[in-house]
Amino acid sequence: MKATSTTNVFAIFILFAFISFHLPSLATAELLDTDGDLIQNGGLYYILPVFRGNGGGIGRTTTGNETCPLTVVQQRSEVDNGLPIKISSLALILYLYEGLPLDLSFSAVPLCTPIPSRWTLVKGLLGGKGATVKLTGFYENEVQGWFEIRKHLDDYKLRFCASSNNNCVDIGVKRDDEGNRLLVATEDNPFVVMFKKAKSSYSA
Template sequence: MKILLLSCFLYFTLFQIIKSEPVLDTNNEQVRPGYTYYILPATAGNGGGLTLAKGENGSCPLDVFQARNSQNVGIPLKFLMVNSSAGLVIDENEDINIKFAARRYVSICNVSTVWKIEEGIVTTGGIKGGSENGTSTSLFTIQKYEDAYALQYCPRATGCSFICPRLLCGYIGILPAENGSRHLAVNRPVFKIVRFLPFLVAIILSTSFIFLVKAQSISEPVLDNSGKALEKGSQYFIVPVSGRSNEGGLDVSGIRNTVDPPVVTQNPQSSAGNSLRFTPVDSNENIVRLSTDVNVKFMDIIFTNNRSTVWTINTTLIPQRYLVAVGGVEGNPGRDTLGNWFKIDKYEDAYKFVYCPGVCETCRPFCGDIGIIVEPNNKRVLFVGSDKPLKVKFENTTSVITVTKAPPNASNYPDRLPIMSINVVMCIVIGYLTKVM
């Protein structure tokens, strides 16, 4: 009888191993250990990718959260095999460790970024390996769930090898907190799962999570009118695409009998306005990509009081309105600079600006498209929350020769010095030298 039971146990164990299928990414390729992937929600508007932050008490280790901003892809991860005799791909139901592929987070708490379970919460500080090393709290699996996948926490008995039966398993899902943060936790309900999306996706958890195929393909670049990617450090004019002849480029102005702070406005005439520079949040990124945080800075405006011309959000000039003003700072992504980060997204056959910063995981910024609100004096002010976004394209200043004229309201700014673009200055100098020669 004992032999029969043992035979049945071995049969079903081997059957589970044999019938396991490889986990596939969104390119229908096998997920491989050590490769880098993102995990994103399948349902639009249900938050972003996975990231790290300190828990409610602000202590170490860093816990695993879902980013609340749906445009934040989170931090890339790697899946590590526990069984050294396994193959070269990650199979369903196979013991794995999950590790964030971001070294800079290790120094924050001086622990590894390997996932582990602590009091039902997914946190970090785990140890790579199987349960025979006392690391059963770091064992996870990827399970087929309907037509996609789900993550499970499936530990084995401590001191037991991979051939031993598992202890009670639980799906990984989302545990929302009162402050809006979204912890990953065990035994949270798994929502309805959808198929793989074309570019993102493959694992789905509580609010439907999915693997993003390789970390390299994040988002496509924003293009100028010549079809070239917007470059960090280059200057561009904003070209409205409304088709109205009385709407020009962007400028700054005072509103409601005040000149402080200046707000970003659209010229009421067909002019190129003032040129801008875009600086991505990633200092190693040299081009501007869709749905990625950037600083926006006017380059043709100088204030004698050294006011910054970096875009920022102002909530004091008009109650309950998020106006786009100037006076922000470049760089230093985080809570203190939340109002200085903007995104560029596709909009019909052109682009639009969006305010929805993803530089602070514990913040809950107001998000919205940037459009135009018309003031009583007919000034067209950029603001957040419009149901009719300002539709724009981008023109590199090197392809445009134009004199930047002081707008009609320049007298309101005794501290402002309008300047001409460098190509205009060069044309004037060359013309003068030609004449004297």
């Protein structure tokens, strides 16, 4: 693990270029929350499962040898909405559309993590295979890239795209040995979600 986050100027440049080039073609489908309103750029939302009865919203916890809650997980209780999540794009727009490169971050930041508590993928933590969603700034094997929201039938799913090759993978849920419901990269079982407005930030 590393103590501080690093800034990848080149990756940021590539991201701006990606947004500028692809924005007209990506802006084809509006994203709606559970009230039927457009999802705001920079707005706070609970990310909840569409299919109830097997876990709640998205939060964070400690796994492995972590001493800080760096791991992004689905809450075990169905009635737990999780933590408010800021969904934002570098594009200068008020509302978000399907396929836009996004930053996802928790609005409430524990003292042990950098600000903001952005999400990323970290490779090789599931028995040396796969990739797990973590907070940035602590692992050497973080994957540079961005998240996006895509339609999944009548609902939505999250994807992560690597800046090195623009390859994108779905985000799913996988249980670890302690029963934590980890958010992970998956090829065949996406976590189908909806977005509920969060009225205010959650106090850590």
